[in-house]
Amino acid sequence: MHVDPQLYRKAFQAYLRKGTPIEWSIKQERPTTHYIWWSRRDRHTRPTHRARDGQVFSWDNPPDGGHPGEDYNCRCRAEPYHGDGQEYVTHDLKGIGGSNERWKNLDFVRHFFQGAGRGVTLSEIGHLSEIAELWAYRHGALERWTKQIIGEVREARLTAQFDRSYSFENVQFSHGGGVVKGSFSGVTQLVHGMRAIEGETAYEFSDIFTDPLDIREWITGDEIPDRAFNLTELNGTAYPVTGSWRSHLRAKVFAEEDMSAY
Numbered sequence: 001m002h003v004d005p006q007l008y009r010k011a012f013q014a015y016l017r018k019g020t021p022i023e024w025s026i027k028q029e030r031p032t033t034h035y036i037w038w039s040r041r042d043r044h045t046r047p048t049h050r051a052r053d054g055q056v057f058s059w060d061n062p063p064d065g066g067h068p069g070e071d072y073n074c075r076c077r078a079e080p081y082h083g084d085g086q087e088y089v090t091h092d093l094k095g096i097g098g099s100n101e102r103w104k105n106l107d108f109v110r111h112f113f114q115g116a117g118r119g120v121t122l123s124e125i126g127h128l129s130e131i132a133e134l135w136a137y138r139h140g141a142l143e144r145w146t147k148q149i150i151g152e153v154r155e156a157r158l159t160a161q162f163d164r165s166y167s168f169e170n171v172q173f174s175h176g177g178g179v180v181k182g183s184f185s186g187v188t189q190l191v192h193g194m195r196a197i198e199g200e201t202a203y204e205f206s207d208i209f210t211d212p213l214d215i216r217e218w219i220t221g222d223e224i225p226d227r228a229f230n231l232t233e234l235n236g237t238a239y240p241v242t243g244s245w246r247s248h249l250r251a252k253v254f255a256e257e258d259m260s261a262y
Contacts, residue, residue: 034058035078036088037068041137043130049076054090054250056081087194087261089146089251093132096245102126108174108209112236122205122243130171131205132245135180139166142247145182145201150253150262153188153197160184168207178207178241190255197251205243 037052039045048065057063068076103125111120122128136142145162152160162182168175186199254260 032080033060034081035067036081036086037076038079039076043133045076046071046074049074051092052076053092054088087251087253089150089253089262090249091136091142091146092248092250093136094246094248096129096132100124100126103172103174105172105174108172111239112209115237115239117237117239119240119242122241125241127171127175128243128245131168131175131178131243132203134168134171135166135203138170141166141180146249146251147262149184149186149199149201149249150197150251150260151257152184153186153195154255154257158186158188158199174209175207175241178205180205184249186249193255194252195255197249197253199249201247201249203245203247205241207241208238209241210238 034056037049037055037057039049039053041050041053049071052063057067059067062070065071065074068074068078100123107125111118122131141164148162149160152158160182161184163179165177165179168178181204182201184199184201186197188198189196251262253262
């Protein structure tokens with residue numbers, strides 16, 4: 001029976017601090033020769049560990065830094081890999097890097113009065129990775145999106161779309177709400193009752209910073225009337241905030257939905 005990675009991590013840390021030997025059984029009790037790496041997929045996860053999410057590794061050939069739970073403060077876990085008859089899904093977020101100086105609320109307001117309505121991008125204001133990760137993991141949207149894609153593929157459709165509003169105040173209060181759209185296109189193959197799926201999703205973020213006092217929040221309806229929009233400008237100029245990123249999906253799931261976890 002494979003030992004809990006958390007137990008191994010504690011033993012490994014004890015070895016580093018005190019030289020306490022790690023029990024042979026802790027290192028060797030593994031029911032399979034390979035495992036699937038699963039990370040916590042939050043903002044505290046190392047980028048290198050997030051990139052390994054869903055990948056298969058050999059117990060005899062650890063990646064840089066060791067197996068899940070071995071690197072310092074690693075919270076990842078190893079799931080025994082049983083071969084082709086096992087379901088897995090991985091989503092690799094792409095295009096969310098960048099090192100631009102991060103905007104704060106005052107920067108949004110300053111641009112409202114001085115920017116003459118020029119639009120800004122999430123990458124430009126240093127918020128792209130936070131927006132993408134908040135959407136994907138803290139809102140749980142990536143898990144729902146994955147199930148939607150798999151459902152479409154099971155119905156013989158190789159494309160899927162979504163368009164939904166989310167709250168992004170946790171990134172910066174000035175964001176308030178924003179809309180994320182996604183469009184997936186991929187390929188699939190049926191092998192021995194398992195459906196292999198691979199494809200790309202393109203994401204688009206859009207919002208409008210209309211006024212520093214959030215007068216727009218008091219206006220009901222899907223669209224802001226022109227006269228109300230003009231009122232909210234308060235001697236400044238509203239401006240759009242946009243962004244884009246991608247993700248690569250690899251999955252193998254049971255073709256029959258009632259047999260699948262997805």
